Amino acid sequence: MKNSTLFFCMFMVIALVKAQEDIFDLSRKGNVKEIEIVLKSKKVKVDTLDYKGFSPLILAVYNGQLDTVDFLLKHKANPDIQDKSGNTALMGACFKGYLQAICLLIAQGADINIKNYGGATALIYAATFGHKDIVVELLKYEADPTIQDDRGNTAEDHARMQGNQEILEVLSTITEKAEN
Template sequence: MKNIIIILSFVFTISSYSQSIFDVARSGDVDKLEELYQLNNDTINAVDHKGFTPLILATYNRQTEIVEFLLEKNCNINAQDLSGNTALMGVCFKGDFNIAKMLIDHGANVNQLNFNNATALIYASTFGHKEIASYLLKNNADKKIMDNRGNTALKHAEMQGNTDIIALLK
C-alpha cells in the first residue's frame, strides 16, 4: 500500500509539472518556465491530452520569449499533436513571421506532413501569409506536395484568392 501511495504521489507531482507547463507556454511567463525546467528538464517536451507540446502552444499563442527558451533547450521542434500538426504549422496558420523564421532557422522540418498530408506551406498559402510562404520556399519547402484531397499550396492559394501567394508559387 505504501508503494502505491509513493507511486501516485510521483505521478501526481510529474503531472502537476507537466500540466502547469502548458499554462506557462500560453501565458509567456519565462521565469516560471525556467523554474519548471530546473525541476524537471523533460517537462519541455511534455504532451497534453490533445497532443500539444509547450512549443506548439507557445507558437500558437505568439509567445516569442517562450519559443526562444524552448528552442535554446533543444525541445522537440517537430513534435506533432493528435492531428499531426507541428509548431511550424500552427504559426503558419496564425501568421507570425518572426516565430516562423525562428523555427525554420532552428531546423523545423518545412516539409513535415500532418495527418491530412498538409504542410506548413499549405497553411501559409491558405491563410495568406506571403512572407512566411516566401521564407518556407527559400528554405526548401516543396510546393508540389499535395494534401489528402490532391491540393497543392498553389491550389489552396487559388481557392482562397490569395493573389500574392499565387504569384509566388507559380
C-alpha cells in the first residue's frame, strides 16, 4: 500500500511540473486552446511563475502573442506581477514596442506607474527604447513623467541620453505644463 501511495504522489508531482512547463511554453508560442486545457485541469494557476519569475502573461507579452495576452487577462491573470527584476508585462510590452498589448494591459487595470527593482517604469522603458507612440499612449493614461529611477533619471532624462529627440519634445512639453 505504501508503495502505491508513493508512486501516486510521484506521478502527481511529475504531472504538476509538466503542466507548469507546458503553460510557459504554450504562452510563449501563443497556443490558446492548449492553455485553456491546462488551466481547466486546475493543475496550474494562471499566475504561476517559472524559475525566472516570469508569469504566462509576461511570456505571452514578450513574445507578441496578443490572443494569448487577451485570453490570460480574461482569465484573471494579474497584469502587475513582477518578475525577479521587478518588471511587469506592461514594461515588457514597452520595451518591445507592442502598443496593442499595452492597450490590453491598461484596459485590464495594469498599474502604469509601477516601478521595477531599479526604479524604472513603463514610461522610462518606452522613452529609452524610442517608442514615441507608446510614450504618447502612456501619457494619455496618466503615466507620471516625473518618476525617477534609482539613479535619479526620469523618462525625459532617458530620452535625452538615448538621443530620442521626438520623445524628448513630447516629454518636455508635458513637464513644462506640470511646472506651470
